[in-house]
Amino acid sequence: MLQATGIYKSYGTLPILKGVDLHVNTGEIVSIVGASGAGKSTLLHIVGTLDRPDKGTVTINGTDIGTLSSKQLSAFRNEHIGFVFQFHHLLPEFTALENVCIPAFIKKVGRKEAEQRAEALLDLLGVAHRMDHKPAELSGGEQQRVAVARALVNNPDIVLADEPSGNLDSENASALHRLFVELRDRLNQTFVVVTHNEELAATADRIVHIKDGVIELNAE
Ligand SMILES: Nc1ncnc2c1ncn2[C@@H]1O[C@H](COP(=O)(O)OP(=O)(O)OP(=O)(O)O)[C@@H](O)[C@H]1O
Ligand SMILES: [Mg+2]
Numbered sequence: 001m002l003q004a005t006g007i008y009k010s011y012g013t014l015p016i017l018k019g020v021d022l023h024v025n026t027g028e029i030v031s032i033v034g035a036s037g038a039g040k041s042t043l044l045h046i047v048g049t050l051d052r053p054d055k056g057t058v059t060i061n062g063t064d065i066g067t068l069s070s071k072q073l074s075a076f077r078n079e080h081i082g083f084v085f086q087f088h089h090l091l092p093e094f095t096a097l098e099n100v101c102i103p104a105f106i107k108k109v110g111r112k113e114a115e116q117r118a119e120a121l122l123d124l125l126g127v128a129h130r131m132d133h134k135p136a137e138l139s140g141g142e143q144q145r146v147a148v149a150r151a152l153v154n155n156p157d158i159v160l161a162d163e164p165s166g167n168l169d170s171e172n173a174s175a176l177h178r179l180f181v182e183l184r185d186r187l188n189q190t191f192v193v194v195t196h197n198e199e200l201a202a203t204a205d206r207i208v209h210i211k212d213g214v215i216e217l218n219a220e
Contacts, residue, residue, distance in 0.1 A: 001026045001190060002158055004047050007056035009039070016042050017053070018213030024158070027188040029180060031201040034210035040194040041162055043210065047192065048160045049077045061157050078106050082151030086163035088143045090135040090150070096122065096142075097131040100149045107154055114153070121149040124186075125179065141172030148179065152189070161193040165200060177203050 002024040009017040016039040024030050032040050045051040047058055049065050058065050060080055068076055082103075090099045097118050104114035122128040125145040127138075135143050144164065151159050161180075165173035177200045183189040193200065201207050209216040 001061050002047060002192070003057075003059045004043075005057050005059075007043065007046060007053045007058070009042055009046060009051075009053050015213055017046075020056075020210070020213070020215055022047065022192075022208065022215065024190060024192060026157075026190050027184060028206065029184050029191040029193065029204045030206045030208055031204035032192065032194045032208050032210060033196070033201050038210045039213060040210055044160050044162050044192065044194055048081055048083060049073050078103055079154055080157045082154070082156035082159040084144075084147050084151045084159060084161040084164045086166040088135070088147035088167075090143060090146060092135055095132050095134055096127065096138065096146045096149075099135070099146055100131075100153050103150060104153045109154075117153055118149065121152055122146070125149050139172075140168055141175060144168060144172070144176055145179070148176070148183075152183070152187075158190045158192065161191060161195075163194055163196065165195065165197050173197055174199065176200075 002022070004020065004022040007017050007020040020043060022043070032043065034040050042051070046053050063076065065073065065076065097115065100118035100121060101114040104117060119128060119131065122131050125148060127142050127145045130138055130142055138146065165176050168176060180191050180193065181203055184191065193204065195201055
């Protein structure tokens with residue numbers, strides 16, 4: 001469902017990605033590992049339409065995202081891609097429920113329907129009892145689960161996660177990893193997860209190693 005082909009990206013004169021190919025199937029969890037500075041976040045931003053490659057194409061469920069205008073890209077991103085970051089980026093002045101609803105509101109889903117979806121997801125993720133609380137009143141693991149619910153609220157084709165457990169203790173990190181696997185099993189949700197956490201990488205269906213600007217083959 002995701003095909004990134006021949007991706008090149010440089011910052012100034014510094015080449016970061018030098019012909020990366022990444023193909024992901026529906027219902028697959030792929031983890032991306034590699035040294036700090038290897039270009040993992042850069043690649044995730046490119047496949048997530050947050051950044052454009054210098055060369056190469058990204059196709060998500062048949063749409064070549066390189067052909068979209070920036071306005072079309074924002075709408076495409078909101079509808080098809082869910083993001084989970086290392087720091088959850090929840091909005092502090094809104095409750096957990098409201099935070100989860102926001103991408104649905106942007107998609108012009110009605111309030112009632114958005115809230116129903118958000119509540120169902122918070123329930124699935126085991127934090128429904130905290131939905132009226134603001135992020136500062138939630139634990140790190142709870143905040144991260146709210147962020148996962150927010151990533152899922154528009155039923156995205158793919159969830160992209162950049163060090164989602166980097167900010168969690170080992171217990172919460174394992175819980176988050178189990179959650180990804182459960183969402184894959186229950187919803188056939190597709191994930192691409194950048195991680196330094198070897199335990200999380202090991203729970204993925206496939207591990208992709210980035211080194212020297214390319215995907216290393218036969219690295220496993
Ligand atoms: N906007 C930018 N301008 C210039 N250089 C950048 C920019 N963004 C990233 N870089 C450089 O590109 C390289 C790859 O960065 P990237 O964030 O993709 O690495 P990473 O693999 O995610 O590393 P980490 O594991 O530390 O998060 C780094 O050397 C970084 O300094
Ligand atoms: Mg990074």
